[in-house]
Amino acid sequence: MTRSRSHALWLLAATLLCAAPVLAQAPASAPRPAAPQALSDVLKVPRPPGGEWLGLYLMDKKVGYFFTDVSLVPGRKDQLRAVTELVFKATVGTKLSERVHREERVYEAKPGGRLLSFVVDQRGDGGTQRLEATNTPSGLKVVRKRPGQPNEVLTVAASAEKTEDADQARVAIYRKAAVEGTITDGTDLEGYKVTTTTEPAEERMVRGVKVRLSRAQTISEKEKVPVTAYFTEDGEMVEVDFGQTMKARAETETVAKRLDVVEVFGLTRIVLPKKLPIEARAVPGRAVLVMTGLPEKFQQDSYRQKYVKLPDGRVEVTLLSDFPKTSNLKQLPVTDPEGGENLKATLIVESDNAEIRNLAKTLVGSQKDAYTAAKKIVAWVAKNLAKDYGASADRASDVLRQRKGDCTEHSLLAVALLRAAGIPARRIDGVVYMVNEDGVPAFYWHEWIEAYVGEWTQMDPTFDQPVADATHFGVGQEGNAEITPLIGQLKVVEVRDKPSTAMKP
Incomplete structure (x- = not known):
């Protein structure tokens, strides 16, 4: 969870x-005005x-x-x-x-x-x-x-x-x-x-x-x-x-200061009318949903998500997952197609931190294929960070030191290691499909990553997925609060077996 x-x-x-x-x-040196x-x-x-x-x-x-x-x-x-x-x-x-x-x-x-x-x-x-x-x-x-x-x-x-x-x-x-x-x-x-x-x-x-x-x-x-x-x-x-x-x-x-007792998983989840098909968890895989409450600015076609407008404010969303094409894969280091922003070291994503750089070098070793190197990093994060939902950290070096956290910590450290290895990467915010103890199929708010290895590919270091499967629906990047108004408004009203014939190729 x-x-x-x-x-x-x-x-x-x-x-x-x-x-x-x-x-x-x-x-202390700030002068006082004379008048x-x-x-x-x-x-x-x-x-x-x-x-x-x-x-x-x-x-x-x-x-x-x-x-x-x-x-x-x-x-x-x-x-x-x-x-x-x-x-x-x-x-x-x-x-x-x-x-x-x-x-x-x-x-x-x-x-x-x-x-x-x-x-x-x-x-x-x-x-x-x-x-x-x-x-x-x-x-x-x-x-x-x-x-x-x-x-x-x-x-x-x-x-x-x-x-x-x-x-x-x-x-x-x-x-x-x-x-x-x-x-x-x-x-x-x-x-x-x-x-x-x-x-x-x-x-x-x-x-x-x-x-x-x-x-x-x-x-x-x-x-x-x-x-x-x-x-x-x-x-x-x-x-x-x-x-x-x-x-x-x-x-x-x-x-x-008088607060309610609020369990945010149950409060903010998006309940589905039925379970997603088994193929949503396969790679290649697909899931087709009809949603309401999704503003048009979020309906931008990508290699993973396709949109078809329906009557009454509904939209059909097709979620896709597939391996990156072998012919597109690059050797390390990889040039950022967006000018360097996804290789940048920041106060949060500390890809210039000595311990993070040394670990990235150790994990990648002599590997030159960017996608293979990315998979090594994601797998290491998945296996070496304890799943602890009460031990958050807001900087990559703190995550590495404490070796535990939830999806945000897994994604933050993975992105920092990827950038340190010369692979453009960023965090993706959205929802992921799960069926918890109560048996209710639902989307829960989640974070995973996207790496550029010759083409963009999404990966999930929390669930150790070298390709994030089609149960992931992304709506934002880098922990951005722009997605927050979707909480409580986004609804799934139908789970379909196949997409509309009107879907763009």
Whole structure:
């Protein structure tokens, strides 16, 4: 059984708080202004004093909460701080998954003021670490601290984040205009474009009273999920919608921290009307499904998935699996057909880590055929990582050290090893077919990989599949929260024996 996309949900919830990331002291050398300065619009907008608490609901079940606040740094009028704390807690299989993510950021308080520093604290599922960052025009210096590990010092490109990015939603409503900026992500340290636009106000009942609510929609180029926040005239954030699946609602601190007991496997699975045919597990193999709730942007034909539109919003999906063609196979190292992104070493996919590079070299040995080398790596990951759904890690080197995890850890380490061996690779998010103890045929949220060995081929290191069989339906890449709104909306209404004759070749 594989873990539900709790990490994607956590990423998505954190996206809202590009409207509120935050506290670290600015660098000691930061000069104080000689005279009072103009304040950014982010400090002019109304908001509740002391911060706000919101409960986080997945399909109407309480799975977490967050706190957010933006204010001047105590004792200083030239610096602004933004604070975000997010807690996610649910049962995953038989294990309790709990994740805490807290960010404190400091900006210049003037209009267009730059990000000065930030601290990110993470605990629980995914690992425990602290990132302390100082931003200067020449670069973002980050000290990474982990229990029992030596500190790491990283220097990446300087952050372009501005003080208005600390709360784009309220600033957009205040200005009655779109706000565009950059947020430096607190997990991968990459900068992502974030844009907020205003939408027509609407009336709603809030605590038994009809009130007029302003609306702002924020979208990040990372998650690509529109996040809509609703505010009263006094600046209180009463609700945030992450699509139809997940919402945040304003609550008191006591109520916000009162969580439901949620088992995410059962809550988020997609039940099928009947079992898939045996040929779905064969290679070559095939499965044919009729789905609803699948937006058109996900209906892109590929070598593994074909789509035919049907009446009433339904779509026929044919899932295919086959071995890569021998005539297409390449020798190591393989050039990335997408310009190098799938060979890139990142803070998460640490393919430049010495231990990962050495292991990749050992596993591949003298093998030159890329597909054979990829199979060796996938098989090693499948055999040497314990299947543990309560021991997640967010970086490949941590996965290698702990040697356990769920589908996300298997995929992350496999991709890092493949890239280290000179094979372009990426993670694939979607669902996989299983029949669990209750006998109900269903799709469960899952992650596997895709490697370029002369052509793209999908492989599953969790289930030790050198070709991911036709029980896998992919909808996204690289742990991206873009797929999160599908949870609870995607349905399988029919399992067919063969595809429509209208299917494209």
